[in-house]
Amino acid sequence: MHDMVVAFSKSWGLFYLVALAVGVVIYAYWPANRARFTRAKNSILDKDDRPWS
Amino acid sequence: MSEFHRKIERNTMRFVLAIIVVASIGGIVEIAPLFTIKSTVEAAPNMRVYTPLELAGRSIYMREGCYACHSQMIRTLRDEVERYGPYSLAVESQYDHPMLWGSKRTGPDIARVGEKYSDAWHVAHLYNPRDVVPESVMPAYRWLLRNELRIDDLPGHLRAMRDVGVPYTDAMIENAAKDAFGQAAPESDAAVGVTERYGAATHMRAFDGNAGRLTEMDALVAYLQIMGKLTDAAQKTEQTKIGE
């Protein structure tokens, strides 16, 4: 039991790291997302005087 | 991939779950094996538990924040072993709820301070450190001599410790208050049975120099004098990891 837990910890930790990194980078650089991100980062500079109804 | 993340983000609860999962992996992978492993904590069959008086002293040690300046963890480095003694083993703190390894040495490590100095030295040092060590910056803890130790609640403390896994027996819990008094008043009736329950090597003496009155000083000095002495596993184990 213990050996399994340790083996899992030692090997899969790295796998998770790589998989997550690849996933996040793909998402961030997915061409279709460009417009959304540009809008998002500019959105906070818009007028924000009251909630939208 | 992209569609997946967009969904995650649009749906708040899914986003929350994603954060929890991603963040939990590290902790689970590192901490869970420590509970299943046998080699994390060495075997030490002769390891004894803290007496009620020592446990009360340990609570005072925490209450006064001693851990902020004194570590109780000698690392596997040559200079530490030569300065403080054999490096600390995991088993030595297996009854420490919580552990007091510390993170800062404004004062020296005290994992092996037990029996290194006399009781009288500790009392004088705690009363005013600069009387014994002129350069010291340690606070003076004069109230420890003034305050009588509260012992009526000690059975409850031992019971809580047993609830978290420390092997206190029913007899130990039942006699906790009496044993605390007896340990620091070896001539009194209360002293009967203390060594029976906690071992012949238990320190039986008036730690603050006055057997008639049980003070917080008694408790704290009793704790300091048992530090590193609950088991001799560290002295018996070959110190193979030095300089690793």
Add this chain to the structure above:
Amino acid sequence: MIARLTVAERQSALLILIVMSFLGLAMAAAGRGTPFGLHGFLVIAASIGVGLPLLRKFYAPEPDPAQFEQYYDDPTKVGIVLAMLWAIAGMFVGVWVAALLAWPDLTIDAAWASFGRLRPIHTSGVIFGFGGNALIATSFHVLQRTSRARLPDQLSPWFVLLGYNLFCVVAATGYMMGVTQSKEYAEPEWYADIWLVIVWVVYFLIYIRTLARRKEPHIYVANWYYMAFILVVAILHIVNNLAVPVSFGDFKSYSAFSGVQDAMTQWWYGHNAVAFFLTAGFLGMLYYYLPKRAGRPIFSYRLSIISFWGITFMYMWAGSHHLHYTALPQWVQTLGMTFSIVLLVPSWASAGNALATLNGAWHKVRDDATLRFMMVAAVFYGISTFEGSFMAIRAVNSLSHYTDWTVGHVHAGALGWVAMITFGSIYALVPWMWKRETMYSARLIEVHFWLALAGTVVYVFAMWNSGIIQGLMWRTYTDSGTLAYSFIDSLVAMHPYYIARAFGGLLFLLGAIVGTYNVLMTIRVAKRERAQSGGGTDVPSYGRDPVLQAGE
């Protein structure tokens, strides 16, 4: 402010306060004469203290429905003031304990005033009192603006803010009475911990409910960081504080974990309190207030996403670098070290992103001390994350651990990064909240900036010096192969640095006092102006460039 609550909200508030009073009464009765009992009285006093003003306005008419067309900023305003007051209190105690290390006899013979009991007041006061209030206040503001939605109700934000401050007060007064579970940065005992869980769940629900009401489909990245802060702090807090109390009526509890497992749990908590309380939350501030104040969008939104997941994933592995060369199994130490080094990538991505945002706006940084606070914060964030990764390397850690270097590192992060980004954000936020063009005095912001920067530099350099000297002295050998210095030799060598450190801290404290004065005066002037202009409208100011914006 109370009249702005709806009648139903006032009734619920009264009910909560009555329940709390009874809880306090039960605590006082169960722990008669002990610190636990005194905390019971404290809970009763707090309930009455909030209840009296509530009762005075209890029968006020329903508020004008027009207010629901606007954002709800009252808790944010109070949170800002509380954060500044906690800053002064926490930093004052910090200077005090720093002075005690230089002159240990400058004290009175009272238990509550000793170093060991005051130190956690300093750490909790600045981290939880100052930092926590600033996070709560700014998160409510950012959450509403980026979601384009009002907070879901007006009662729960107050419960979170005031309940959280009750937790802080219980913690600080507890330390003075010797109530502590001795877990670093998690000292409050079991009953305070349970209370914080309740407050935190409500805080989380506010976030979720507001996001569910949002009109803007995309969740702005600042909210991701605030979310991670709330969620992960909850996980850390609950796991690390698992304990068995002696009884109801006794403040003392015994940790569920012991020895090596407890050490790993404690530093998994401790390091991630740094990561998710002192980093993620404040990065949320950075990603909103810095672009807003500079009037420029964040340099790379993609980079902020990548660093978000990087930080969320990797920080959780890094805690074991606090336990190098100890009885912790070595593979866990190595894992912690590896991840600590890789962590530099997302950390520097965030710092670089912030600085690149300012590229092209350096003239604003030069002229505007508020923006400069944020810029310097990003620089110190970069410095201290590099230092952190460096110190996590086993060989470096063998020298730095247990020494003042760690203290210096912590303060490079706490003063240089956390406090600076907070002051910058507060200086940006206060005029928006109180509908003024600017702060009361731009020159006082300038004064605060230089005091803060000078104080940080003096402090950090003093501790770098003392830490490295200490570490080297402990491991120096004579020619004959014996240790060259006794421990007390190294302590004597620290004395000048301890004085310098207390001085650096004093400068920083003075800056915080100046800042608080400036905030309070801004509020006062704003109120006077509104009275003169005959009440005035309650429409928030807005604009593309808040530095130069005109009035309403």
